[in-house]
Each structure stands twice: as structure tokens, then as C-alpha cells.
Amino acid sequence: MITPTKGIAPQRALLTIAAQVSLTLTEPMTVSQAWTALKTWRAKNANNSALPFSWFVLALDVLYSLGALQMQNGLIHKAVKP
Template sequence: MPTKHIKTENSLVGVGGDVLAELDTPKTVSRLFYDLQKLREQSELPTLQFDWFLLALDFLYTVGAIKLDAGLIRKLIQ
């Protein structure tokens, strides 16, 4: 969660929101990570570390927002 020491765009909730925004179509993990990196570069946000990206995917999976289907990550909520 964002706090006074962790900005929203660097929190799991913020990264998770970015992940859901990029999942307009199902994507592989590597493609999704690449697209997020590109988005963050364009928005002049700090680089996203892969481990933090994976934690955000775990968070989204746990709350039922995404699923892995045949090697692709799919968004379950609209």
C-alpha cells in the first residue's frame, strides 16, 4: 500500500493498476513486463524491477483480478 515513504506508482496497488490497464488483450509475462517498462519510460516514472512486477502479479492473482491461461495472463475484471 502507498505510504508517505512509498509513492502510489511504486506500490503494489499502483503497479497492479498499471498491469490491469495494459491487459486490454491477453499477454505473456515477458510481453506485459516489456509494455509496462515502455509505459513507465514514457511517463517518466522510475524503472520497474522484475521482482516488484511479479509481486504485483501475485497480488492481482490472489484477489482474483487475473489468471494464467495457456501461458497468457488474462484480466478477469472489467
């Protein structure tokens, strides 16, 4: 689920989706803006596999758990490394 396996294609692995989310977070966004940006990015980059919102949220959870995301004032953004 987190990494590609025999049953999980690389484009559906949470690390792949998390990386795509990270690419689309060019500025602080609301969750719905990030969801729209990710869907737009995937369409532009010929990634046509279905992506439910729940997988997007799980990808956000992975990024947050890794310390790569922060949420402040209702906006998610990339974490600033000291």
C-alpha cells in the same frame, strides 16, 4: 508495500503497479510481453521511477490474489467476472 506509505512512494506501491499492469493487459499476453508492455506504458506516461522485475511479479501476485488475473495456456489475461 502494497499501499503508499511514508517510506513507499505512490508510484512504487504494489496497488499502483498492479493497476498499471491491468491497464496494459488489453489482450492475453505472456509474462514477458506484459513486462515489456508495462515498461512501455510507464515510459509514455512519464513514470520514470525504477521498477524491478520482482515488483512487477509481486503486482501480478496481487492481481491474481484479488481474482483480477487468470493464467491459461501460458498467457495471463484479465479475469472475466460472471
